[in-house]
Amino acid sequence: MSMNRYDAIIVGSGPNGFAAAITLQRQGLATLLIEGDEQIGGGMRTKELTLPGFKHDVCSAIHPMAMASPFFNSLPLAAHGLEFVTPKYAAAHPLDNGDTAFLHNNLADTAAGLGVDGKRYKNLIKPVLEHWESLAKAIMGPLRFPEKPLNLAAFGLHALQPASWIANRFKTDQGAALWAGMAAHGIQPLSNWATSAIALVLSAVGNKYGWPVPIGGSQAIVNALLSYYRSLGGELQTGNWVDDIAALPSHTTLILDLTPKQLLGLKGLKFSPGYTRQLQQFRQGMGVFKIDWALSEKTPFKDVRCQQAATVHLGNTYAEIAANESASHLGKKVEKPFVLFTQQSAFDSQRAPVGKHTGWAYCHVPNGSPEDYTEEIEAQVERFAPGFRDTILARHTYSPAQLEAYNPNYVGGDINGGIMDVFQLYTRPTRSLTPYRTSLKNVYICSSSTPPGGGVHGMSGYHAAKTALKDHFDINPTL
Missing domain, CATH: 3.50.50.60 (FAD/NAD(P)-binding domain)
Known part of the structure; x- marks a missing residue:
């Protein structure tokens, strides 16, 4: 040296x-x-984790x-x-009943897609979106007196609440489920204080910038x-x-x-x-179990529009997601974990050989869990995309321990x-x-x-x- x-x-x-x-x-x-x-x-x-020519994002x-x-x-x-590409939808959230909620790359379309919950969503997200530049400097750093305290105070009134409280405001399954998926990025029970913060930020950022690849x-x-x-x-x-x-x-x-x-x-x-x-x-948080796939084709979602979403949240209703996140936090293995799925090759042709695709997904698990979640994750994808398993050419998995070995910052698989x-x-x-x-x-x-x-x-x-x-x-x- x-x-x-x-x-x-x-x-x-x-x-x-x-x-x-x-x-x-x-x-x-x-x-x-x-x-x-x-x-x-x-x-x-980014590495070729499965087969030659398939480029997978490791984390x-x-x-x-x-x-x-x-x-x-x-x-x-x-x-x-x-260079970034911005998919048509920031996120999609399909439900067992056939409905799908979408986080569009703008506020108006997102609200319109939520029907009677559109006004509630707009009232929550619009102030964050409109004041994002000042809010970003205030919330993306240490505690300091902000340049615009009234904007931060208005944000805090909602952000400090448990996500479960705000979920109760939504009248439709789509509205509550979309909120659950956003809040679950926080990797903790949705009943915890301040879990609304991540949902507010990810929703507003999606409406303002999209979720780029x-x-x-x-x-x-x-x-x-x-x-x-x-x-x-x-x-x-x-x-x-x-x-x-x-x-x-x-x-x-x-x-x-x-x-x-x-x-x-x-x-x-x-x-x-x-x-x-x-x-x-x-204190560490939950870990993650991750899978990368080499696939023969795009994932056959029941709602084909999900193929145009940067991220697809697979967990069904708010109640199901909340229950499973809480159980994982308590150290239990759940049958239907909340899964975050993306198919970058749908937007970036450099990721896979011509005509082929990549898949990327993870779920939240107890910190350091030795359990294999391959079956549970693939079953969740199959649940909303029948025939998915038939498209798998190869897979690569990362357990919490393997993620920590790859990057020691991920203690017990804790990516936060x-x-x-x-x-x-x-x-x-x-x-x-x-x-x-x-x-x-x-x-x-x-x-x-x-x-x-x-x-x-x-x-x-x-x-x-x-x-x-x-x-x-x-x-x-x-x-």
Whole structure:
């Protein structure tokens, strides 16, 4: 390894690691980004997991927050090769009774499709959509007094409620089911406080930007980030799993895209007893079980319009989804889990050989569960797309343990870096107004275990880097 002195070293090349590195490099600092794997990307990797020519997104696939993130919006990624395609529908939610609810790429069509629930949906989402730019800066970061407090207060009145409360306002199965699917992205019981927040954000972002698919796979996002980072003069090293900070080159600041579990296992970090206790008390959320398929054709949904949706939520009614998410949270294996399904090849011809397709899906499971959910996930797809099993050419599965082995940030298969309930929504991983700082003055944490949590948005990395810039270099960047 080069023994140059760096202003900052960043460990981990996921979206937050890159966001931290780019934020620092933009200010003229000398930075080194280190990745343990030979392939950069963290949760944004694309690989041939099944058969030659079938390109599968290993973790993240659809990117609702890519267009909505203030940080990503500040970057010239299109100039560095990144291109998105936006499916006709952001999300589809088929029901056993033959009805399907759709999250359209605009508010009016979504509301119109919900019939008598359209007005209720519009009243919930319109204020978030109209004030998204100011709200995004307020909610996608640490707790601070917002620029527009009245907008945030109006958002909070709904966002802090359990999703179950707002579901009771809907009169139709479609309205309640669509809400359940959005809220279930939070990977926790829908009766928990603040579970309405994720549903409000994903719905509004879908109505404003759609849920885009990166051409070439999620790897295309990180490739563009790398290209831009290098254009600024940033340095990258791969294939170096850091287990002792004493082995690192000389540096002023260290920013770690790691979870509390990894921080505690890293040699050379002598945290204070109080900080160490808080890291030890950090709570993980449910894990996921994931399947990738090589398929002979598009998935034969009963409602063919589902083929035009970026994501298809498979879980039937609100009541069924809520019951199964709660059971999984309590450590039980459920027969009909809530499944998130997408077929990127329907929108991006680069993903599979001509005439063939890819499929991608996961469900929420107890953290670290050793159970195989292949049958349960495929049965849920078959339930709404009879004949799906006949299209399977090959499959690849990831259990929670295998996901953690692939990316140590996914502790027990937890892709959100810790449960994002009301107690860990902003006070993550510690009870601090600036949770990116550790008890060591030159060491910071920028992973999804910090606000605003999981997702491909880069905001955790941006805020960690901004904190380090202010603390050590008297620089205060803004987006």
